[in-house]
Amino acid sequence: MKVLVIGSGAREHAIAYTLLRGESVEEVTVAPGNPGMELDGIRTLSLNPSNQAALIDFVRNNDYDWVFVGPEVPLIEGIVDAFHEAGIPAFGPNKAAAQIEGSKDFAKRLMERHGIPTASYQTFEDLDSATAYVHEHGAPIVVKADGLAAGKGVTVAMDEGTAVSALEDIFVDHRFGAAGARVVIEDFLEGQEFSLMSFVSGTKFWPMPISQDHKRAYDGDKGPNTGGMGAYSPVPQIGQDVIDTAIETIVKPTVEAMAAEGTPFTGILYAGLIATADGPKVIEFNARFGDPETEVILPRLTSDLGAGIQAILDGDEPEFSWESDTTTLGVVLAADGYPTNVVKGAKVPVLPTDADSHVFYAGVKKDGDDLVASSGRVLLLEVSAADIPAAQQKVYGILDAADTTGMFYRHDIGAKALNA
Structure with a gap:
């Protein structure tokens, strides 16, 4: 094909x-x-x-x-x-189905109607009422631009001042343009986050292994939210019982709800979830593969991706099989200043890889015989190994030996699994 x-x-x-x-x-x-x-x-x-x-x-x-x-x-x-x-x-x-990502308000209303577990929320269209709600509700609290903001429209505010500043960014400074015409303000949820993606066709779905993304720019989950600075799979601190519950109480009713309401979903449904003391809950839905999760999930696929998708398109039963004995871990190399003031033009190093590692390129362009950084996230280096410590040793051995002048990366991808 x-x-x-x-x-x-x-x-x-x-x-x-x-x-x-x-x-x-x-x-x-x-x-x-x-x-x-x-x-x-x-x-x-x-x-x-x-x-x-x-x-x-x-x-x-x-x-x-x-x-x-x-x-x-x-x-x-x-x-x-x-x-x-x-x-x-x-x-x-x-x-119509892509609205599940295109509007956080659409997704929250869908979950509310169908009893799908998620944080309590309110939607606002002006600064004054949103600010009043923050002061009434208190912090911690989560502020989200309703529309698309390239993974950067979410502020987890640990104090009211941070939440109000986020609202001013959206409503006064129009940082996210039309995506900020409305704001969803959610209760803060405590727990470990994880990503559960599924191939979907109407009410049928085929879950993938879970992964965990690292959104903050710097080590120790410091700095601003980004599109993602790295990921790993599997996530050993999230038990199979939590995954099974998420599939049964979140993925299954969501695809059934979409079909029942006349917006049946076909494609990749991404569920960004959090394992709370009350069970898994939805943080967000995306209407496509997550990034950087895709770069650590697809290397675990042992079946033919094209044949599986062709089967779904034909209305047949696809076959998807996954490697269960290895860990995949990926680290993003980003241009200095990402995500707010990206400095472009740094020469991209040639990273040595083997059968158990691969470079997936993102924001690069040609400059003579070289590749140079052309946007925030430059590349992701993925490795496969026996466990997380071995994967960390391998990926950081490669990156630490490279000349990454003009770029930066997190040094703690996968640490949450070791510290859990």
């Missing part, structure tokens, strides 16, 4: 790389992709993911079998609807 992947980051690199690992897919093009992907024999195509007409023409003119949509923005813009109207199979939710 020939497959077009939409997107440009390390997530799409991992998807394309995994598709090519299977026997069913012989060619993958990523639009727009990045030049780092080409090191793995992946074709790239300089087309904007929002240019639906050009992408449709490319698929038709080059006999591609189906399309995998990676990022959230084209999903929420309705790219899957456009492909379907053109008679082109596409794996991802349509515009």
